[in-house]
Amino acid sequence: MRHQSEIESAAAIIAAADTLLIGAGAGMGVDSGLPDFRGSQGFWRAYPRYQALGLEFAAIANPRWFRDDPALAWGFYGHRFNLYRATRPHSGFSVLARWAERMSQGGFVFTSNVDGQFQEAGFSPERVVECHGTIRWMQCLNQCGVGIFEAPAVDLEIDETSMRAHSPLPACPRCHGLTRPNILMFGDGSWDERRTLEQEHRFERWKNQLRPGQAVIIECGAGTAIPSVRMTCEQFAREHQGTLIRINPREPEVPNGRHMGLPLGAAAALEAIDRLIS
DSSP: OTTHHHHHHHHHHHHHOSEEEEEEOTHHHHTTTOOOOOHHHHHHHHOHHHHHTTOOHHHHSSTHHHHHOHHHHHHHHHHHHHHHHHOOOOHHHHHHHHHHHHSTTOEEEEEOOOSOHHHHTTOOGGGEEETTEEEEEEEETTOOSOOEEEOOSOOOOEETTTTEEOSSOOBOTTTOOBEEEEEOOTTOSOOOOHHHHHHHHHHHHHHHTOOSSOEEEEEESOOSSSTHHHHHHHHHHHHTTOEEEEEOSSOOOOOSSSOEEEOSOHHHHHHHHHHHHO
């Protein structure tokens, strides 16, 4: 396999580690069959109808549509909601879960993905930070005080030509008004961040109780355009004298030092490393 020596080095580092931080960006889901929204062309390849409508990802992923055109807003997020619920996590997720379980100080996940794939793969929700929220939880557009609540387990009907959702649109269980996903969108001043803040507080408590040891940070598919995951992983590596293993076919560059970059997809890299560890 390509990059065999780097894979062998990564396997040795992981086998010796007692602490694991998993960082994940959009590239982590590509091997599960989820679309890559990288750039306008990537988004339009996944959703060609939005090119015909003249809408880029940042334009449609904006909370204003829930006020101005709720059917269009839920056409976009409803399609993603249906897709994410129907998608099974790839084998790399279970590899990471086994590694975290084996380590004496356990592991934690920090992800910018909103698809809920880590929980679907069996990771404890108590050990996951979703820094941009998740499509699997909702908030009321009227801010009626209901808080954040789980999305109903139903498929939304989407017109694939107009990319608009059919009624009934998701409604608040308290005031019966319109809801939106609990996701941080572009230009978003109304995102309810309380659930993510609770996750981040748990992450901080976990970090604060870590004993000196051998930490490894495995980052999969996190890009530089919105570098939340990359920055968190690099900061954790500095604070805990850990080794960063950055798995990214397009942007594998790492800071100076003992860190390593693997220009591979997540599933292929994780499976190759796991074969050596096992």
